[in-house]
Amino acid sequence: MAAKFQTWWQGLRYRGGGTMVAWLLHRIGGLAMVIFVGMHVFASFLTQQFGSGFGTTLNIIYQSPYFQAPLYFFVIFHALNGFRIILLDTFPKLLEYQREVTWLQWMVFIPLYGLVVFFIIAGIVSGE
Amino acid sequence: MEIKVKILRFNPETDKRPHYQTFRVEAEPTDRVLDLLEKIKGYQDGSLAFRRSCAHGICGSDAMRINGMNRLACKTLVKDLSKGTITVEPLLGLSLIKDLIVDMDPFFEHYESVMPYLVNDEPPPLKERLQSPEERERFDDTTKCILCAACTTSCPSFWSNGRYVGPAAIVNAHRFIFDSRDRAGAERLRILSDQFGVYRCHTIFNCTLACPREIQITKAIGEIKRAIATGSLD
Numbered sequence: 001m002a003a004k005f006q007t008w009w010q011g012l013r014y015r016g017g018g019t020m021v022a023w024l025l026h027r028i029g030g031l032a033m034v035i036f037v038g039m040h041v042f043a044s045f046l047t048q049q050f051g052s053g054f055g056t057t058l059n060i061i062y063q064s065p066y067f068q069a070p071l072y073f074f075v076i077f078h079a080l081n082g083f084r085i086i087l088l089d090t091f092p093k094l095l096e097y098q099r100e101v102t103w104l105q106w107m108v109f110i111p112l113y114g115l116v117v118f119f120i121i122a123g124i125v126s127g128e
Numbered sequence: 129m130e131i132k133v134k135i136l137r138f139n140p141e142t143d144k145r146p147h148y149q150t151f152r153v154e155a156e157p158t159d160r161v162l163d164l165l166e167k168i169k170g171y172q173d174g175s176l177a178f179r180r181s182c183a184h185g186i187c188g189s190d191a192m193r194i195n196g197m198n199r200l201a202c203k204t205l206v207k208d209l210s211k212g213t214i215t216v217e218p219l220l221g222l223s224l225i226k227d228l229i230v231d232m233d234p235f236f237e238h239y240e241s242v243m244p245y246l247v248n249d250e251p252p253p254l255k256e257r258l259q260s261p262e263e264r265e266r267f268d269d270t271t272k273c274i275l276c277a278a279c280t281t282s283c284p285s286f287w288s289n290g291r292y293v294g295p296a297a298i299v300n301a302h303r304f305i306f307d308s309r310d311r312a313g314a315e316r317l318r319i320l321s322d323q324f325g326v327y328r329c330h331t332i333f334n335c336t337l338a339c340p341r342e343i344q345i346t347k348a349i350g351e352i353k354r355a356i357a358t359g360s361l362d
């Protein structure tokens with residue numbers, strides 16, 4: 001009998017190129033943001049309503065550079081990639097130049113995220 | 129030179145799951161992957177199953193994953209692949225029948241669902257239904273499809289839900305929607321605005337990169353998304 005032998009791993013191994021990676025990062029980032037933001041709201045709620053230590057613990061995790069660095073990565077990437085997709089979907093003519101548009105996206109992303117990383121590191125160094 | 133060809137094999141009569149088997153084949157850099165498969169089938173293991181017909185990139189029979197990406201075996205040269213082992217696997221997203229042969233029925237059902245033929249009940253003019261070169265040019269790109277399924281089976285949306293009509297069906301709908309002689313464009317747009325229609329496309333571009341005919345598939349899908357959203361074909 002014919003059957004589907006399909007696994008997540010096979011899909012992830014497909015060599016789709018940079019745009020497939022961008023899509024994966026976009027989706028992971030979207031989900032991650034829901035968790036990040038949810039955690040932040042939840043922690044503030046706990047702290048405000050019960051003054052609970054658990055809320056404070058969550059906020060300490062949330063505000064640590066190890067948490068903030070990936071958070072900013074996903075937020076900035078998701079926003080820029082989202083704008084690229086909105087742009088391409090609105091003006092299908094641009095889809096022919098998707099390579100150029102993708103390069104442009106990275107050219108905006110790298111300095112922007114670089115700046116964020118700079119401030120995070122500066123914060124650590126100055127003991128903020 | 130001698131090359132290793134690693135093939136994902138599956139015999140439905142004896143195997144529970146697919147498994148890899150590696151063959152050593154004598155090959156020229158200018159050989160196509162299809163030639164390697166023929167050599168293996170002819171001289172080493174006659175039970176190897178794969179589809180091919182024209183061997184010239186026009187019948188669309190031999191799309192498969194070669195080194196992790198969908199391509200036609202008959203259009204892929206050994207010298208254009210990275211050195212070392214060549215990995216050959218069946219297309220994803222369709223049921224496996226044997227070795228490199230997948231069940232294409234769902235693929236062709238999606239193709240049929242978009243009415244891939246000219247619809248025009250108006251009485252034809254004396255000679256023929258005329259069309260200007262510009263009008264013909266409008267859908268030229270999407271006439272090139274050979275229905276090999278490389279695009280549809282490269283799409284993560286299709287992998288996750290086989291009910292998505294998929295890039296190939298949309299390309300073939302595009303071919304008629306933008307044909308000035310056709311009259312069923314609105315009906316096709318209605319079919320494609322369904323929840324398993326064009327909006328399953330997340331602009332991932334795997335289809336465009338996989339197409340052996342270099343059709344701008346994502347662009348064709350984008351034009352249909354836009355036509356549905358704006359209600360206009362301009």
Ligand code: HEM
Nearest residue numbers: 026027030031033034037078079080082083085086329330
């Ligand atoms: C400037 C801000 C943002 C822009 C431009 C943006 C843009 C987009 C776009 C275009 C999509 C659809 C992608 C696709 O078709 O595959 C999307 C999906 C999504 N977004 Fe955003 N987004 C933004 C902010 C956010 C925020 C703040 C969150 C969460 C708190 C979020 C969560 C998600 C999720 C969960 C998805 C679904 C993932 C997917 O379908 O792959 N986004 N976003």
Ligand code: FES
Nearest residue numbers: 183185187188202
């Ligand atoms: S054998 Fe016909 S397309 Fe390759």
